[in-house]
Amino acid sequence: MQAPPRSSLRVWVWGAGVILAAALAFGLWLQPWEAGPVPVFIEVAALSPVTRVLAVNGRIAALHSVDVRALVSGRLDVVLVAEGQAVRLGSELARIDAATQQAILRQAVAGLDAAVVAQEQAVTTFARTEALGQNVARTVLDNAESAVRASAQEVARMTALLDQAQIQLTNFTIRASLAGTVLSLNADPGQIADPATVLLTIADLSQLLVETDVDEAYATQIRAGQPAVLRLAGEATTRNGRVSFVSQRVDAATGGLAVKLSFDAAVNAPVGLTVTANIVVDQQDAALTVPRAAVQSSEAGESVFVVADGVATRRRVTVIDWPAARLIVTDGLAPGDAVILDATGITDGQAVLVDQP
Secondary structure, three states: OOOOOHHHHHHHHHHHHHHHHHHHHHHHHHOOOOOOOEEEEEEEOOOEEEEEEEEEEEEEEEOOEEEEEOOOOEEEEEEOOOOOOEEOOOOEEEEEOOHHHHHHHHHHHHHHHHHHHHHHHHHHHHHHHHHOHHHOOHHHHHHHHHHHHHHHHHHHHHHHHHHHHHHHHHOOEEEOOOOEEEEEEOOOOOOEEOOOOEEEEEEOOOOEEEEEEEEHHHHHHOOOOOEEEEEEOOOOOOEEEEEEEEEEEEOOOOOEEEEEEEEOOOOOOOOOOEEEEEEEEEEEEEEEEEEHHHOEEEOOEEEEEEEEOOEEEEEEEEEEOOOOOEEEEEEOOOOOOEEEOOOOOOOOOOEEEEEOO
């Protein structure tokens, strides 16, 4: 085979060199190692009405309720009510076997009768002794007078014992200390009752409220009188209410602050029903807000990135930290500022390509 001419080989080498040099020059002009502007989405800060809401879950409870216990120990003879029954104040709920106490009462009656007889005898004796005048020794008269006083004291003592026995006997009948409805009943005839055992619970269902608690992080934000929007489980409509009670003690075990919410209008619902509540903590006619994702937190505090002339700049801001998708900015931001919605990976001074969602 004949070798190619040397002149052709030289031309081919020079052509390849020119092409390689052109490609290198074009690569240097493009500078692919330098990142171009990063596309970002922005939101223009503007003043608007803002409502700060704390969402909590609670349960229906009665404003007035009482756990009924026996005042004495003994066997239940009869239970006179059923669960769900309405009862009046003072009505009988149950009776405890009082045979022993009735015997004590009869004994007290007999003791008082004996003391009264003894007192009458002492008074009669003293009167007779006193009528003898000088014919009776002074010591005899003094003794008769002392017997009168002692008998009177005995009558008083026995009267007190009788009163005590009668009062104790009334404790064997369990009565309603609140007008309302029997919510729960844990008593059956033949059962042994004692002061430590809750026999039944009575509640006034005409005044219902919602019991809940809030995290201690927001404890200082909750105050009595704040409006609330309440929705009962199983209902699509909402009801208006307000904070009626705020505990002054945080539960150390749970970190919760007990709060009670009252309804503006009467409600008919079972005790224990779940209620979703939105407590309106703050309302402002005009405030600046940003999405939570736009706020970056560090040891130096909170900041956002704003865009001006295609450059992202870090801006220190003060926000109200709150469990919501948007946070209120109280300092560091002005209306018209273009805020980057998600500044993940953005650095201060970086070129960006602006877009709006």
